[in-house]
Amino acid sequence: xxxxxxxxxxxxxxxxxxxxxxxxxxxxxxxxxxxxxxxxxxxxxxxxxxxxxxxxxxxxxxxxxxxxxxxxxxxxxxxxxxxxxxxxxxxxxxxxxxxxxxxxxxxxxxxxxxxxxxxxxxxxxxxxxxxxxxxxxxxxxxxxxxxxxxxxxxxxxxxxxxxxxxxxxxxxxxxxxxxxxxxxxxxxxxxxxxxxxxxxxxxxxxxxxxxxxxxxxxxxxxxxxxxxxxxxxxxxxxxxxxxxxxxxxxxxxxxxxxxxxxxxxxxxxxxxxxxxxxxxxxxxxxxxxxxxxxxxxxxxxxxxxxxxxxxxxxxxxxxxxxxxxxxxxxxxxxxxxxxxxxxxxxxxxxxxxxxxxxxxxxxxxxxxxxxxxxxxxxxxxxxxxxxxxxxxxxxxxxxxxxxxxxxxxxxxxxxxxxxxxxxxxxxxxxxxxxxxxxxxxxxxxxxxxxxxxxxxxxxxxxx
Amino acid sequence: xxxxxxxxxxxxxxxxxxxxxxxxxxxxxxxxxxxxxxxxxxxxxxxxxxxxxxxxxxxxxxxxxxxxxxxxxxxxxxxxxxxxxxxxxxxxxxxxxxxxxxxxxxxxxxxxxxxxxxxxx
Numbered sequence: 001x002x003x004x005x006x007x008x009x010x011x012x013x014x015x016x017x018x019x020x021x022x023x024x025x026x027x028x029x030x031x032x033x034x035x036x037x038x039x040x041x042x043x044x045x046x047x048x049x050x051x052x053x054x055x056x057x058x059x060x061x062x063x064x065x066x067x068x069x070x071x072x073x074x075x076x077x078x079x080x081x082x083x084x085x086x087x088x089x090x091x092x093x094x095x096x097x098x099x100x101x102x103x104x105x106x107x108x109x110x111x112x113x114x115x116x117x118x119x120x121x122x123x124x125x126x127x128x129x130x131x132x133x134x135x136x137x138x139x140x141x142x143x144x145x146x147x148x149x150x151x152x153x154x155x156x157x158x159x160x161x162x163x164x165x166x167x168x169x170x171x172x173x174x175x176x177x178x179x180x181x182x183x184x185x186x187x188x189x190x191x192x193x194x195x196x197x198x199x200x201x202x203x204x205x206x207x208x209x210x211x212x213x214x215x216x217x218x219x220x221x222x223x224x225x226x227x228x229x230x231x232x233x234x235x236x237x238x239x240x241x242x243x244x245x246x247x248x249x250x251x252x253x254x255x256x257x258x259x260x261x262x263x264x265x266x267x268x269x270x271x272x273x274x275x276x277x278x279x280x281x282x283x284x285x286x287x288x289x290x291x292x293x294x295x296x297x298x299x300x301x302x303x304x305x306x307x308x309x310x311x312x313x314x315x316x317x318x319x320x321x322x323x324x325x326x327x328x329x330x331x332x333x334x335x336x337x338x339x340x341x342x343x344x345x346x347x348x349x350x351x352x353x354x355x356x357x358x359x360x361x362x363x364x365x366x367x368x369x370x371x372x373x374x375x376x377x378x379x380x381x382x383x384x385x386x387x388x389x390x391x392x393x394x395x396x397x398x399x400x401x402x403x404x405x406x407x408x409x410x411x412x413x414x415x416x417x418x419x420x421x422x423x424x425x426x427x428x429x430x431x432x433x434x435x436x437x438x439x440x441x442x443x444x445x446x447x448x449x450x451x452x453x454x455x456x457x458x459x460x461x462x463x
Numbered sequence: 464x465x466x467x468x469x470x471x472x473x474x475x476x477x478x479x480x481x482x483x484x485x486x487x488x489x490x491x492x493x494x495x496x497x498x499x500x501x502x503x504x505x506x507x508x509x510x511x512x513x514x515x516x517x518x519x520x521x522x523x524x525x526x527x528x529x530x531x532x533x534x535x536x537x538x539x540x541x542x543x544x545x546x547x548x549x550x551x552x553x554x555x556x557x558x559x560x561x562x563x564x565x566x567x568x569x570x571x572x573x574x575x576x577x578x579x580x581x582x583x584x
Contacts, residue, residue, distance in 0.1 A: 042481070071482035142564040150563065182476045213473065213570075214545065215538045230471045230543060231570045284475075288569040292561070319476070339564055355564030362558075377488065377550055380566050381525055382558035400488050401550070 030056050038434045040065055041117065041321030041416040042072040044426035045183050045190070054436045059417070066184035073436075076397060076414045083441050085409045093410070093442055097450040100369070100393040100408045104451065105458030107367035109343070110135035113356040114373030115330075116323035118395075119421025119433070122444040123322070123329040125452055126371055131333075132455050134343045136365070138356040139326040140373050141338045144284055145316045147293035149327065149337050150351055151300050154293075158303045160279070160313040161427045167196035168311075171275035173209040175299060176233060176285020177317045180217035186317070187221055191281065198276075207271060211236065212285060224268065229259035234291040236260070237298035243269040244305040278312040284319075318426035321416070325424035360386045368392035369451075371444060372415075376401035393451075395444050410447050413439035421445070466510050466577035472520065472544045473569050474552035497549025503541045504533040510577055519576040520544075522555040528578065544573065 035052040040062075052073060053061035062073040084096035091099075104110050112130040115123050116139055130137035141149060165172070172191050179186035187193055195202040210222040213230045228236045235257040242249055243265060251262040258265070272278055280303055286295040299314060306312035318324050327337040334340045336349035352358055356375065359365045360383035367390055376384055377400065387405075394406035403409040413419045418439035422430050483493025500518065512518065518531045529551055539545055546552050548568075555573060556566045 042485070067478055068481045068485075071485040075485040075487070138564075143566070143568070146564045178476065181478045182481070184478070214540065214543060215536075217478075227540070230473070285569065287565060288567070290567060290570055292563045292565055292567075351564035352560055352562035355560065357558070357564060357566055358560050361560075361566075374488070378548065378553055380556040380558040381554055384553070398487055 032060075033436075035434055035436045038062075038073075038436060039416055039423065039431055040069040040072060041423055041433070042068045043183050043321060044318030044324060045185055046321060046423055046425040046431050047185055047189060048431050052436045057437050057439075059436055068184055073417065076417045078439060078441075079398075079411070081399065081411050083411050085403075085406070087407060093447070094450075096408050096410055097447065097454060100451050101454035101458055103367050103391045103393060103407060104129065104133050104135075104369055105455045105462070107133065107135070107365075109359075109364055109366050111356055111359050111365040111368040112137045112371070113368060113375060114140060114371040115326040116140040116320035117372035117415065118322065118444045119415050119419065119423060120322065120325040120329050120430070121421045122371070122415075122448055123326055124333065125445065125448040126369070127330060127333040129369065129448065129452050129455055130340075131342050132452065132459050134345070136339075136341045136343075136354045136356070136359055137330060137334070138340070138354060138359070139323065139330060139338045140320060141323055141327055142351065142355040143357060143378065144319055144323065145287055145296075146338055146351055146355065147287040148282070148296040148300075148316045150293040151296035155297055155300050155304070157300055158307060158313050159315055159427075161429060162190040162315075162425065163427075163429075164277075164313075165279050165315075166190050166194045168198050168277040169196075169279040170199060170205055171207045171209070171272060171278040173211065173272075173278070173280045174218060174222075174317075175211045175280055175282045176213075176287075176289070177281055177283025178212070178216040178218045178285075179281070179283075179317060180221065182283070182319060183317055186281075191279070192221060207275070209268065209271075224271075226260050226264065226268070229257070231290045232258050233286050233289060233295045234298055236265075237295065237302055239265050240269060240272075241298065241302050241305055244272075244302065244308070272306055272312070273309040275310055275312070278306060278310060280312070280314040281317050282314065283317045287316075315427060322423035324426050324428055325422070325430075328424055328428065357383050360384075362386075366390055370394045370402055370406070371448070372396060374400040374402045376405060395447055397441070411441050412447060413441045413443045415444070419443040419445070468506075468510060468575055470506075470542055470544045470573050470575050472522070472546065472552075472555065472571045472573045474546050474548050474555075474571070475569070477547045480547040480549070493549070496547045497551060498529055499546070500529045500531045501534040501539060501545040502531050503537075503539040503543065505541050507531065507533050510575075512577055513580070516580055517578045519578055520555060520573045521576070522557075522571050522573045524557040525554040527551045527554050544575070 051063040082090040199205040254262040303314040334347035391407040
């Protein structure tokens with residue numbers, strides 16, 4: 001169907017709520033269809049080997065998906081909700097786009113935030129909107145591995161793809177990361193269990209070390225578990241750096257600071273030196289704790305140090321399905337991965353100044369565009385209080401605390417389930433999406449393109 | 464006498480919380496998971512906290528009331544608390560990111576106060 005308006009496809013909902021009877025005829029059949037090699041976008045593993053069993057507008061089975069992937073696929077059916085709400089009242093999508101464009105186009109310090117659970121195609125348009133309106137663009141990276149992004153810029157990253165890890169990694173270290181709960185197929189698909197090209201014995205050929213402040217579900221998979229003191233990651237990493245350089249350390253001081261005896265660190269270092277291909281996966285246990293980018297920097301430097309002895313790489317375990325895509329897209333468009341301000345007509349990068357959490361907590365932003373994220377649940381109270389006080393636009397497939405308080409809230413189709421496009425796996429490998437069924441709701445891309453078109457006019461008229 | 468002690472709080476991700484996000488953030492799975500504080504059993508015993516009893520956590524930035532439950536086995540060492548990321552953990556975070564863009568979201572100093580159990584009606 002040739003659409004001239006969003007409402008040709010997605011009519012107003014005030015008297016016509018979305019129900020199965022209003023869906024396009026071709027998509028209401030109950031015949032079982034199998035979508036092979038569908039891509040799960042719940043976490044950064046982006047598993048692209050899922051077979052989906054689809055009946056009408058419901059996925060009834062997600063073969064090979066983990067517990068998180070199964071919940072993702074089986075709970076994104078078509079919900080009976082308006083496609084657009086303006087000030088909490090059902091409205092047409094076109095009216096929503098107009099109101100959104102007015103809010104953003106007339107703001108003095110607008111913020112675009114989120115982006116990690118949408119396609120790269122949508123991310124690209126979101127950056128364009130930020131450029132037109134001269135605002136800040138920031139992604140959920142800033143509150144997950146943003147500090148690691150700062151460390152990458154400071155000291156670089158010795159890295160590898162997950163395919164290399166699968167085929168070569170014989171010493172796998174997880175630091176401040178709990179993949180058993182956050183990336184359940186990490187062990188079986190990439191890092192521990194697979195029989196690789198150079199690891200025919202699979203798990204038997206690998207040593208797994210876990211460093212954390214508590215015994216997580218992941219520690220059961222470890223050959224060696226090191227429980228360090230809370231907030232002592234920096235000290236523990238520099239202990240290893242010192243050992244890698246052959247420096248003598250005071251055993252008592254090391255144990256007092258890290259909670260782990262020096263002899264255990266020495267043993268770990270010897271094992272690391274003997275590895276053929278070592279890998280350190282690190283999580284938010286490092287980046288969210290005191291030290292933040294200094295912690296990540298220490299880990300990146302340790303990885304670099306180890307390359308004096310053997311091959312060693314590191315990789316952050318990324319949480320959201322396309323947070324890595326957000327880093328890539330914002331980098332292509334602006335030269336920086338997150339925390340970018342476009343207010344002067346050229347990009348400026350400064351975490352702490354242009355990051356969403358700061359821009360909101362300091363009460364600076366006067367409007368916001370929130371895409372596929374939920375700052376009203378996850379940000380600090382001062383940031384949430386300020387966001388609640390300004391007009392903002394939210395795009396999300398689900399109702400969240402953020403959509404509930406938005407001036408304009410769009411219910412959008414779910415990427416990967418209803419919407420095609422591209423996402424980036426946590427190792428920066430682009431993966432195509434294979435959607436399972438159509439949605440009556442517009443995609444992020446459609447909404448953002450509509451806002452961009454309208455914002456251009458508003459900004460030009462203002463100039 | 465008020466039963467009060469200082470702890471370090473580690474907010475983090477759990478499978479149930481992840482599943483709850485897909486089911487819907489206002490649904491029972493997500494809500495139950497983010498409103499559950501895990502403690503070392505030895506700490507609960509020392510402070511005479513029954514499983515499910517409400518405690519008050521205060522940080523430099525806010526306070527929340529939450530039900531405490533014992534962590535399985537030795538998952539948590541004494542002095543450490545765990546809660547799934549969500550509204551309650553965010554209320555205890557400060558807005559300052561110390562120039563990093565990231566609020567200190569793990570390893571938060573908190574004071575735990577045991578709340579009196581409500582009498583049965």
